[in-house]
Amino acid sequence: MSSTKPLPAALKRWAEQRIGPVVSVRDASHSWDRSRVWDLEGGSGVHRYLKVSPSVKFFTRESRAYRHIVPALGHTRAPHLIDSRAQDLVLLLTAVPGAPVKELGLDTAQWRTVHQQAGALCARLHEAGELDRGDRVKAEASLSAAADGAEKYLARAGDRLDHDEQQLVRDHAARLRRVGPVPVGYIHGNNQPRNWLWSTSGLALVDFERSRPAGRVQDFVILATTQWADHPDREKAFLRSYGRELSDAERHALRCLSALDAVNCLAWGPDNGDAEVTARGRRTLDRLMKEDRP
Structure with a gap:
C-alpha cells in the first residue's frame, strides 16, 4: 500500500489563485508510485482535482486532449480543464459525479x-x-x-x-x-x-x-x-x-x-x-x- 502523498504548498497556492480558498485536500492518487492526484474542496463545497502528470509526454497528451478533444463528450461526461502549468506538469480539473x-x-x-x-x-x-x-x-x-x-x-x-x-x-x-x-x-x-x-x-x-x-x-x-x-x-x-x-x-x-x-x-x-x-x-x-x- 502506497503512503499518502502531500500536496506541495506551491501547487496549492497556484490552485487557490484560480479557484479560491481550499478548505481540505485528499490524496486521490492510484496505488502506482508515480500517480499524483489530489481532491481539492473549496469553501462552497465544490470539488476540483489537481493532477501532476508523471511525464512530459503524458502532460502534453492530456492537456491537449482536454483542450481539443474531451469537450466533444459533453458537459457532464468528462472533467474540464480549468488551467495547467507546463513547468510543473500540473493540471487543474473540474470534478464529475460518480x-x-x-x-x-x-x-x-x-x-x-x-x-x-x-x-x-x-x-x-x-x-x-x-x-x-x-x-x-x-x-x-x-x-x-x-x-x-x-x-x-x-x-x-x-x-x-x-x-x-x-x-x-x-x-x-x-x-x-x-x-x-x-x-x-x-x-x-x-x-x-x-x-x-x-x-x-x-x-x-x-x-x-x-x-x-x-x-x-x-x-x-x-x-x-x-x-x-x-x-x-x-x-x-x-x-x-x-x-x-x-x-x-x-x-x-x-x-x-x-x-x-x-x-x-x-x-x-x-x-x-x-x-x-x-x-x-x-x-x-x-x-x-x-x-x-x-
Whole structure:
C-alpha cells in the first residue's frame, strides 16, 4: 500500500489563485508510485482535482486532449480543464459525479447499461474532429509502432514467458504489421472501468494522459481481454451504441494487440506489484496459446 502523498504548498497556492480558498485536500492518487492526484474542496463545497502528470509526454497528451478533444463528450461526461502549468506538469480539473464502475458491484443488466453508454462516449471521442496531417500520419502508423514494442516487452518480461509463448508474441507482432488500414481517430488510451465513473447522471470518462491519435481498435484491447472475454453481452451492448461492428481487419488487429498487451502486462505488472495487471497478461497469453494450438 502506497503512503499518502502531500500536496506541495506551491501547487496549492497556484490552485487557490484560480479557484479560491481550499478548505481540505485528499490524496486521490492510484496505488502506482508515480500517480499524483489530489481532491481539492473549496469553501462552497465544490470539488476540483489537481493532477501532476508523471511525464512530459503524458502532460502534453492530456492537456491537449482536454483542450481539443474531451469537450466533444459533453458537459457532464468528462472533467474540464480549468488551467495547467507546463513547468510543473500540473493540471487543474473540474470534478464529475460518480464512482469508478469497478467498485460498484453492478448486476448483469447494469453492466450492459454501462457498456452501452461507454460505447456511445467512445464513438464521440473517436470522431472528435478531423485529424490534422501530422496526427493522421501517427495514427496510421500506430499498429506498426505497437508491433515495434514487442521485443522491448519481451526483454523486460524475461523468463516469465517460455520459448513458445515468446514465439507467439513475435508471430502476432508480425501479423499486426500486415493487418492493413483500420479506422483511425483520437483514442482514450486507457479505456476500462477503472476510468469510467457511474452516477445517476450516467457515465463519465476520466484520465486522458494516454489519449492520442491511433487506430481506434486500440481503445478496445483492455476491454477485450477483461470485460468482454467472459461477457459477450457487454461487448454487444458497447458496439451497438458505438454504432458499428468491428471490421475483419480490426478483429485481426485486436487479437494481435491482445498478445502484445499480455507481454506488456507480464513485463510491467510484477515489477510494479500489480497483481491485477499481471493476471490479465497471464490469462490472455494462456488463452491465445490454447487457441493457437492445432
